[in-house]
Amino acid sequence: MTGKGVLVYSEDKELELQLLRKGRELADEMNGPLSTVSLAQEPIDADELIRYGADKVFLYKDPGFDLNIETYRAALLEAVKRASPEVILIGSTRRGRELAPRIASALRTGCMTECIELEIDEGGDLLARRLVYGGSAVALERSRNRPHVATVPPRIFRRAEPSERNGEVMELRIEKPKHRTIVVERREKSRGDEALENARIIVAAGRGFRRREDLKLLEELAKVLGAEIGCTRPLAADDGWLNEWIGISGHKVRPRLYIACGISGTVQHLAGIRDSQVIVSINKDENANIFQASDYGLVGDLYAILPVLTRTLRRIRGESI
Amino acid sequence: MNRIIVLLKDAVDLSELKVDPSTRRPLLEGAKRRIGELDKRALEEALRIKEREGGEVCTLTVGDERSKTPLLEALAMGADRAYIVNIGTGVWVDALTTSILLEAAVRRLTPFDLILCGEMSLDSLSSQMGPRLAELLDLPQITYVKQLAIEGGRLKAVRDLEDADEVVQADLPAVVSVSREINEPRIPSLMSIMRAKSKPIITLDVASLDVSPEIVSGGQSIEIISVEAPQVERKRIIVKGETIEESVEKLVHHLVAEGVLEVR
Ligand SMILES: Cc1cc2nc3c(=O)[nH]c(=O)nc-3n(C[C@H](O)[C@H](O)[C@H](O)COP(=O)(O)OP(=O)(O)OC[C@H]3O[C@@H](n4cnc5c(N)ncnc54)[C@H](O)[C@@H]3O)c2cc1C
Ligand SMILES: Nc1ncnc2c1ncn2[C@@H]1O[C@H](COP(=O)(O)O)[C@@H](O)[C@H]1O
Numbered sequence: 001m002t003g004k005g006v007l008v009y010s011e012d013k014e015l016e017l018q019l020l021r022k023g024r025e026l027a028d029e030m031n032g033p034l035s036t037v038s039l040a041q042e043p044i045d046a047d048e049l050i051r052y053g054a055d056k057v058f059l060y061k062d063p064g065f066d067l068n069i070e071t072y073r074a075a076l077l078e079a080v081k082r083a084s085p086e087v088i089l090i091g092s093t094r095r096g097r098e099l100a101p102r103i104a105s106a107l108r109t110g111c112m113t114e115c116i117e118l119e120i121d122e123g124g125d126l127l128a129r130r131l132v133y134g135g136s137a138v139a140l141e142r143s144r145n146r147p148h149v150a151t152v153p154p155r156i157f158r159r160a161e162p163s164e165r166n167g168e169v170m171e172l173r174i175e176k177p178k179h180r181t182i183v184v185e186r187r188e189k190s191r192g193d194e195a196l197e198n199a200r201i202i203v204a205a206g207r208g209f210r211r212r213e214d215l216k217l218l219e220e221l222a223k224v225l226g227a228e229i230g231c232t233r234p235l236a237a238d239d240g241w242l243n244e245w246i247g248i249s250g251h252k253v254r255p256r257l258y259i260a261c262g263i264s265g266t267v268q269h270l271a272g273i274r275d276s277q278v279i280v281s282i283n284k285d286e287n288a289n290i291f292q293a294s295d296y297g298l299v300g301d302l303y304a305i306l307p308v309l310t311r312t313l314r315r316i317r318g319e320s321i
Numbered sequence: 322m323n324r325i326i327v328l329l330k331d332a333v334d335l336s337e338l339k340v341d342p343s344t345r346r347p348l349l350e351g352a353k354r355r356i357g358e359l360d361k362r363a364l365e366e367a368l369r370i371k372e373r374e375g376g377e378v379c380t381l382t383v384g385d386e387r388s389k390t391p392l393l394e395a396l397a398m399g400a401d402r403a404y405i406v407n408i409g410t411g412v413w414v415d416a417l418t419t420s421i422l423l424e425a426a427v428r429r430l431t432p433f434d435l436i437l438c439g440e441m442s443l444d445s446l447s448s449q450m451g452p453r454l455a456e457l458l459d460l461p462q463i464t465y466v467k468q469l470a471i472e473g474g475r476l477k478a479v480r481d482l483e484d485a486d487e488v489v490q491a492d493l494p495a496v497v498s499v500s501r502e503i504n505e506p507r508i509p510s511l512m513s514i515m516r517a518k519s520k521p522i523i524t525l526d527v528a529s530l531d532v533s534p535e536i537v538s539g540g541q542s543i544e545i546i547s548v549e550a551p552q553v554e555r556k557r558i559i560v561k562g563e564t565i566e567e568s569v570e571k572l573v574h575h576l577v578a579e580g581v582l583e584v585r
Contacts, residue, residue, distance in 0.1 A: 069462055094482050098464045101416070101449035105456040110417050110542030113447050127546075134335040134443050137347050137550040145542040180461035180495075184477075185488035201581070225582075237481075237502050248446070257581040267335050268443070274553055278581045280572065286559075295556040296575055298568055308569045313582075316573065 004032030007083050009076060009099075010091025011039065011067065017052050017159035019089050019152060022118060024053035024160060026087055029120050035083040037172070039065060039075050050167030053160050056083065060172040067095065070177040073102050078174045080107065085147055087126055089118075092151035104149040111149040112141050116156050126150060135248040135271020155197065155252075190243055196251045199228035201259075202276075204246060206232040206269075208262015208283065208302050212241045217306040218261060224313045227259075232269050247272035261302045265290030282306070322376030322471070323494075325367040326430055328423065328438035328450060329380045329395055329403075331388035332357040335443055340550040347548060356391050358506075359439030361398070363499045365506040366469055367437050368399045374471055377401045379430060383422050385410045389522050396517035397509035403522045404430070406530070408537050415543040416445075418536050420453035425530040427458065434493045435476075440465055440500050451498030461491035467502040 006027040008019035020036060027034040033055040038046060039062075046057040058079040065071065076099065080088065090100040092114050104111035116138075117129040126148035132139045143150070196202065203222050205215060215229075222229050229242065230253065236245040246253055247269040254275035261282045263269060270293050273279060281294040282302050291297040298305055334353040341348055356364075367378045380395050380403045382388050387410065392403045406422050408414060414422070427436065436458075441448030455462030461476075467486075468479035471493075480487040481500050509517070527537050560575065562568035576582045 073456075094465055097448050098452045098462065101452040102456045102462070104417065104449070105420060105453040108417070110415055111447075111449055112543060113449065130446070132444065132446055132548060133333065133338060133347055133550075135446070136335070136338065137340070137548050139548045140546040142544045142546055143542065144540065144544060181463055181489045181491040183487050183489050187486040187488075189483075189485055233501070257576065257579075274551070278576070278579050279555065280576070291559065292557065293553070293555055295558065295579075296572055297557070297559045298572060299559060299561075300565065300568070304565055305569065308565050309572070312566070312569050312573055 004030050005035060005083060005085045006030070006032065006087045006089065007035045007037065007079060007085035008089040009037040009039075009079075009096075010093065011072075011095055012091050012093050012154070014159070015091035015093065015152075015154050016049070018154070018157045019091055020049065020053040021160035022152065022157045023087075023089055026118065026120055027055075030086060030124070032086065033083070035079065035085060037076060037079045039072055046169040048162070050165055050169075051162040053165075055167050057167060057169045058082065058172045059169060060174070062176075066183060068179050068181070068183070069098060069102070070179055072099060073106070074174045074177045075172055076103055077106055078172050080147070082170070082172070086124065087120075088147050088149045090149070090151045092153040096151055100149055100151045107147060107149070109145040109147060109149055110143050111151070112143055113151045115150045115152050118150060118152070131248070131271060134267035136267045195228050196230055196244060196246065196253050199253065199255050201225050201227035201257045202230050202246075202253055202255045203227045203259045203261065204230040204232070204263060205235055205242075205261055206263030207234055209235070209241075212239070214303070215241060217303070217310075221259070221306055221310045221313070224310055224317065225257075227257075232263055260290055260294070261306065263290050264288050265293055322370065322374035322434055324430060324433040325370060325376055325378050325435045325437060326427060326433050327360070327364045327367045327378060327380045327395075327400065328436065328454075329356050329360045329364065329382050329392065330439075330442045330444075331382055331384040331391050332360075332442055332444045345549045345552065347550060354387070354391050356394055357439060357443050359441065359443065359499065359501060361395075361506040362501065362503050363437040363439050364395055364398055364400060365504045366499055367435070368507070369504070370435070370469070370471065376434065379404060381423065381426055381430070382406070383408060383414070383419050383426075385412070386524075392522055393514075393517050394509070396520040396522070397514045398507055399509075399513065400520075402520065404525055405522065406525045406527065408527060412537060413541075413545070414537055415541040416447050416449040416453065417542050420450060420457060421532055421536055422527065422530065423450065423454060424457040425532045426525055427454070428531070429525070436460070436494070436496045438496070438498050440498045451496050455496040458496070461495040463489055463491055463495060464498045465500050466497050467500050469497060469499070469503065
C-alpha cells in the first residue's frame with residue numbers, strides 16, 4: 001500500500017503553485033508531506049516551490065527534455081515510487097490530462113478529471129466535485145482505491161502566499177525511455193491571457209456571424225460598453241477569427257453582463273458562461289436554446305440589431321456618432 | 322492497412338437531456354442515447370483512412386444490449402462491424418474498468434493498426450480512455466489530434482495543445498484520440514441506413530474475455546455519489562417591441578435597472 005501525503009505536478013508553473021495550495025491543505029489534514037515534481041526544460045527554482053508549500057521537491061534534470069509523454073510518465077512514476085503519496089494531483093492542461101490517466105492505469109487506480117472541489121473524508125477517501133453531462137451538471141464522486149489521482153483545472157484554487165520554510169530537494173533519476181512519438185515540428189500559438197476571465201462585460205460571437213469582417217459590428221458594441229470580445233469554439237478553432245473561445249473546453253467567464261450574439265447555446269458553450277450575472281442573447285431562431293439560459297433575449301437578425309444597440313448605447317452615454 | 326478499431330461510447334444525448342426541476346437531478350432513465358459527437362469524428366477519420374489505405378473498420382463499445390440501436394448509426398456511416406462488450410443492462414463501470422474491458426477486447430481483435438477514440442466523452446467529460454489504453458497496450462499515444470495522415474506506413478499527426486500545435490510521427494499500431502476540429506462527420510444516406518441493418522453486431526460477453534469477472538460486479542475505484550444540475554435561475558424574458566429600435570430601447574432599460582451598465 002501507499003504511504004501518506006500528497007504529490008502535485010503541473011508543467012504549467014502557475015497551476016503548479018495553485019496545486020501546492022490545495023495539496024498543502026490536504027497534506028495537513030492527512031498529517032503527511034507535500035511533494036512536488038519539477039520537470040522542465042529550464043532549471044526551476046526548487047526553493048520557490050518550497051516557499052509555496054512543498055516539503056519535498058523532486059527535480060528531474062534533463063537538458064534535452066522535450067515534453068515527451070514517455071519521459072514525463074516515467075519521471076512521474078519514479079516520483080510516485082519515491083514519495084508513495086496517497087493523493088496525486090495533476091494540473092488539468094492538455095498535457096496533464098494525457099498524463100493523469102496513464103499514471104492511474106500504470107498504478108491500476110481510478111482518476112477523477114477536472115475537479116472543482118476536493119476533500120478527504122474520514123475514511124481517507126478523496127471526494128471530488130466535477131462537471132459532467134457536457135458541463136450542465138455537477139457530480140460528487142468518491143475515489144476509493146489508493147493512490148487517488150485527480151486533475152484540477154487552472155484558477156480553481158488560488159496560489160498560496162509564499163513564506164520561508166524548510167524542505168528537501170531530491171534529484172530524480174530515470175532510465176530515459178524510448179520515445180514512441182517524435183515531434184517533428186512545433187508551431188507556437190499565442191496563449192490565452194486572462195482578459196476574458198477578468199472582464200466585467202463580454203460581448204460574444206457565434207456562427208450567426210457570416211464573415212470575419214462582420215465582427216466589426218461586435219467591436220463597435222464592445223467599444224461603447226468597454227467590453228471584451230469572446231466567441232464560441234467553431235469561430236476560433238475552425239475559422240481562426242479569434243484566438244480564444246468560451247466554454248467547457250475554453251475560458252470560463254464570470255462577467256456582470258454577457259451578450260451572446262448568433263450563438264445557439266449548446267451545453268458546451270453554456271458551461272463557460274454560467275457564472276455570468278446577467279445574460280443577454282440575440283438570435284434569429286426563437287427556439288434557440290440560448291434563450292433558455294438567458295435573462296433577456298432579442299429574437300431577430302443580429303445584423304439589424306447590433307448597429308441599433310450600439311447606437312442606442314452611444315446616445316445614452318452622451319457621445320456623438 | 323490492417324484493421325482500424327474505433328472506440329464508440331453509447332452516451333447520453335446531451336441535447337435532449339432534461340433535469341427534474343424538484344431534485345435538480347438529470348433524468349437519465351428516459352434519456353435518449355447516441356454515439357457521441359467526438360466518437361463520430363473518430364469514426365469518420367477511420368473511414369477516410371480506409372478509403373485511402375484499405376483495411377476494415379470495426380467499432381468497439383463497452384455497453385449493453387441497448388447499445389445496438391445507437392451503433393446502427395455507426396454502421397450506417399460505414400463501419401464494417403460493431404463489437405459490444407456486454408456488461409449488462411443498467412450496470413455502471415468506471416474508467417479504469419472500462420479501459421481494462423476495452424484492452425481485453427482489443428487483444429481479441431488483434432492484429433490491428435490503429436485505435437481511434439475521442440479526446441473525451443461529452444457526457445462524462447472524463448478524457449481518460451485513449452491514454453489508459455496506450456498504457457495498458459504499451460502503444461504510442463497521440464492525443465488531441467486535429468489532422469491525421471499515414472505516410473510511408475507511419476502516422477503523422479497534428480496535435481492541438483494550448484501553447485502550440487505539435488506535428489508528431491509514430492509507428493503503427495498506435496492509439497490516437499481526436500479533437501473536434503479533425504473533420505465533419507458524414508451524414509449517412511437512406512440507402513446506407515437500410516444496409517446497416519444487415520451488418521454484424523457482435524456481442525462479447527465479459528466471461529469470454531481474459532479479465533476477472535469481478536471487475537464488473539465488484540466495487541469500482543470511483544463511485545458516483547450524486548449528480549445535480551446547479552441552480553441557475555434565469556429570467557428568460559423575451560424583449561419585444563414594434564420596431565428593432567423599440568426592442569433595443571426596452572432591453573437597455575432592463576440592463577440599466579439590473580445595474581450592469583455603468584451609464585453616466
Ligand atoms: C469536445 C468538445 C468541446 C467543445 N467545447 C466547446 C466550448 O468550450 N465552447 C463552445 O462554444 N463550443 C464548444 N464545442 C462546440 C459545440 O458543440 C458547438 O459546436 C458550438 O458551441 C456551436 O457554436 P455556435 O453557437 O456559434 O454555432 P451554431 O450552433 O451553429 O449556432 C449559430 C446560431 O446563430 C443563429 N443565427 C444565425 N444567423 C443569425 C443572424 N443573422 N442573427 C442572429 N442569429 C443568427 C442561429 O439561429 C444559431 O442558433 C465543443 C464541442 C466538442 C465536441
Ligand atoms: N464505454 C465505452 N466504450 C467504448 N469506447 C469508449 C467508452 N467510453 C469512452 N470511450 C472512448 O473513449 C473516448 C474518451 O472517453 P472518456 O475517457 O470517457 O472521456 C470516447 O470518445 C470514446 O471514443
